[in-house]
Amino acid sequence: MKKYLLPSIKLTIVLTVVLAGLYPLALAGLAKFAPGNGDGVKVTLNGKVVGYANVGQKFTEDKYFWGRPSAVDYNAAGSAGSNKGPSNPDYLKVVQGRIDTFLVHNPTVKKHEIPAELVTASGSGLDPHISPKAAEIQIARIAKVRGIEESELKNLVIQYTEKPLLGFMGPEKINVLKLNVALDQLK
Incomplete structure (x- = not known):
């Protein structure tokens, strides 16, 4: 022994x-x-920290781009997914509610055009990014509310689109917080 x-x-x-x-x-x-020196990348507006670029933020006003929904209401202390499968009736009800809400706020969009990431939560519930398509589909709503030309918003989306890592690893993406801060600085 x-x-x-x-x-x-x-x-x-x-x-x-x-x-x-x-x-x-x-x-x-x-x-x-690493960017942010290991403390996260702080996003500022007028010298004030408005959030962190690596954690999703809640945007529900029509004048902003909406990010991916969160199963934990964007609470970084409780990062988690919904743990419900795609055939779970409760989950389907939640997703349908998100679709209905999105269509009410974006009347020019058809249901089949909505990217999945705008109505389904990520595994962490804190995803700070959306695809360029998810941003583009919201341009008409934001242009109308803010009185900005759609072409100006399209240019902003293009400007804030991050390319895949090393040019081929992962999809193109847009950080919603950074995009909305830039949107607030337009006028």
């Missing part, structure tokens, strides 16, 4: 030091080289 117990204790101590001490410190050190 001694033959196995002492090496097990030594291995436990070594792994505890490496995995609970050195590894987290190394990650924290590497994070200091």
Whole structure:
């Protein structure tokens, strides 16, 4: 028994030091080289922090681009999905409610044109991005409410479209918070 117990204790101590001490410190050190220095990318408007670019924000006013719905009401402390499958009646009711709300606020849009990310929550419930198509489909509503030319909004969407990582990894995406801050700065 001694033959196995002492090496097990030594291995436990070594792994505890490496995995609970050195590894987290190394990650924290590497994070200091990331955008935001490991503290998240703060988005400011008129010198005031209005949110973080890596966490979804709730926008429901017609004058803003809407982001992806959140199963946790954008509460970063409780990040989670709905855990309901695509055939769950409660889930289908929630999605249908989101579709109905979107169509009321965007009367020029047909149901089949709505991108899925505008009516379904992400796995984390905090997705800060939408696709360019999800932004473009909202342009008519925002242009009407704000009295801005649609072409100006289209240019803004193009300007804030982030290309895939290394040009091929992942889809094009738009950070909704950054886009809405830029929208507020137009006029």
